[in-house]
Amino acid sequence: MTTAEATVTVTVDTRGLSCPMPIVRTAQAVRNLPSGTLLEVLATDPGSQKDFVAWSRSTGNELVSQSVDGAVYRFLIRRK
């Protein structure tokens, strides 16, 4: 377990939801979190791979990593 993994405290589960809900749910979750919080987002929408890059660029929240586990995409995001 890396240091980053150990400090993930919030999970936003958007599995099953389609565009634009993964980023909408993430945006809603991020608003209530303190700066620096690490959160993970789970999604099954294939479009979310590119969408989270665009979302991160426009909002300034850092996309730390993204990975795929079968049909589930996992995004690690650090709150700006």
Place this chain on the structure above:
Amino acid sequence: MSIEVTTTTLERPVETTAVVPVPESDAEPTKLHDILLINYSGELERVWATMLLASTAGAMQVPCRVFVTFWGLQNFVKDEKRITGKNWMQKMLSVMSRPGISHRPLSKMNFLGMGPWMMGTLARQQQNMSPRELLEIAQEMGVEFIPCQMTMDMFGLTRDDLIEGMGEPVGAATVIGLMSEGSSPLFI
């Protein structure tokens, strides 16, 4: 709309079989331009597209306004309003096409409402949000919906006919002003 956020400390990282590299991003976030959507149409598929883009802009913290004009204004009449307007022609128009975002016809394959019903059922099966749900999200995310004063007068609509949270009615000069100052316009 409530959000479900579970606060848990992960026992172990999620097993991953493939790691996708994150593209290098600029140190500074990209400069955001305002977006101006012009919702002209009252047809289901166009309203849906408008609400998808508006809610996404809100989620991306991109300043977004939606100018609502002509048939678009029918989307912003409260769902429970059945007849709107002051004179018989305005009332007749609202009877011929029921106002409200939940009563939108398709431009093609409407078949007396059968088409929109099937679209709605398919969307629910795919867990897609309805235009109404997306509208609520967009409003909650700070997207501003601005009604066209001239259209309100033409259809005999009052502020009370429209949903809560709409901006002050404005005219074409406000729209042209926003565009000339650099808002990216999109006519839907």
